[in-house]
Amino acid sequence: MSKWVRAHTNIALIKYWGKENEEFIIPKNNSLSLTLDAFYTDSKVTFDSSLKEDQLILDGEKQDSIALKKVSTILDIVRDKADFTDFALVESINYVPTAAGLASSASGLAALAGAASAAAGLNLSSKELSRLARRGSGSASRSIYGGFVEWEKGTNDETSFAHPIDNADWDIGMLFIIVKQAKKDVSSRDGMQRTVATSPFYDGWLATLDQDLTDIKISIAEQSINKVGAIAERNALKMHATTLGAQPPFTYWTADSMLAMEAVRTLRKEGYSVYFTMDAGPNVKVICKQSEMSKIKKALMSYFDEEQIISAKPGPGIQVLENE
Ligand code: PMV
The missing domain is CATH 3.30.230.10 (Ribosomal Protein S5; domain 2)
Structure with a gap:
């Protein structure tokens, strides 16, 4: 039916x-x-x-x-x-x-x-x-x-x-920073295919995955936002590093993506539990405490417009x- x-x-x-x-x-x-x-x-x-x-x-x-x-x-x-x-x-x-x-x-x-x-x-x-x-x-x-x-x-x-x-x-949420699309996409399908076929960094990516998975599962069980966020951030950076080694090389990052990552690092230095991750596109997702989400959104508004920042909770x- x-x-x-x-x-x-x-x-x-x-x-x-x-x-x-x-x-x-x-x-x-x-x-x-x-x-x-x-x-x-x-x-x-x-x-x-x-x-x-x-x-x-x-x-x-x-x-x-x-x-x-x-x-x-x-x-x-x-x-x-x-x-x-x-x-x-x-x-x-x-x-x-x-x-x-x-x-x-x-x-x-x-x-x-x-x-x-x-x-x-x-x-x-x-x-x-x-x-x-x-x-x-x-x-x-x-x-x-x-x-x-x-x-x-x-x-x-x-x-x-x-x-x-x-x-x-538990106290975890995500803020989406929607950055302006500057150039044409490489689809996730094409991007991963090219990386697997040509990037010398791809084996390095695979070699550390089991450790990242083991670590994040322990950190989820501990409900530790700082550990979960740090593992997710390092994992995303490794994935994106593989694209730079591909032939021809490519990246999903734009200048605004890097601004968003820098903003997250700055907020972290100021004491917030904030970490980023990125997928096959220029938007940046910020892993943070749900209870701090509105304060972090306000802080991010000194870098981006309010409409560019969307709050999400576990669904x-x-x-x-x-x-x-
Ligand atoms: O499922 P696809 O083909 O849209 O690929 C998703 C790939 C990433 O978003 C970059 C990573 C992921 O695990 O979602």
Whole structure:
């Protein structure tokens, strides 16, 4: 039955960066994220035998075949499992605070996995939903769950999925600094592919991951914002270092990203528990105490406009929305 399904975005504290298998999206390393309440996607799927092809309406606008590609990958798997061939109408709404410029593949493809399997009458477990979402976008596998989530890399389609590790019901939050986009993106898919294939720093990145994962899990259990933040920051810097060694080299950082990182370091010297992380784009995410978030936001406003700074708290896992 067609139902609206909601999934929230997540930000990795230990990054997924590089695939072992491109087709099945099996990663080179485990990753660990925090699901957040501020950004989410609602999706509804309707399979319809009168349709000639899959259709995606995102925020009221019909999307082209490029945007449809990841969506159809998930729909094909669902059709195969449910043993029918009908095309689907996918309606999606991204809830992103105004002007954020944050399109989230994690929340979008997780919501789609939930909505498509509901529409096909498949009664998938969370583990199966995580595996399905993974096929659209790796990070989407983690958005099935709330709080802190680890994606076990596994070795194949059956063994690569996420699981929750802590509900994050403690004093942790995240501020998003939305910086201006200065140049064209290298997608996460292209960026990780190029880095794995050409960067001499890639092996160094992989070599220290187990330690980062072990350390962050202990620090999460201790509810230590300073330890969690410091590990996430060093992990993000290592990931971004691999891109500088790629051929041709590239970086996701802009001058404004560096300003944001410097601002975080300055606030840390002033005594705040603040750390940064970054993904495949120029925005900077600040890990901090929820209880200090409004003070830190004010302090960051001497570097950035108020509209550029968005507060987020730990968010929930995937939900079927009733009565809609
Ligand atoms: O899931 P993708 O293809 O959007 O890749 C995500 C890659 C990073 O955001 C850089 C890291 C991560 O673990 O989310």
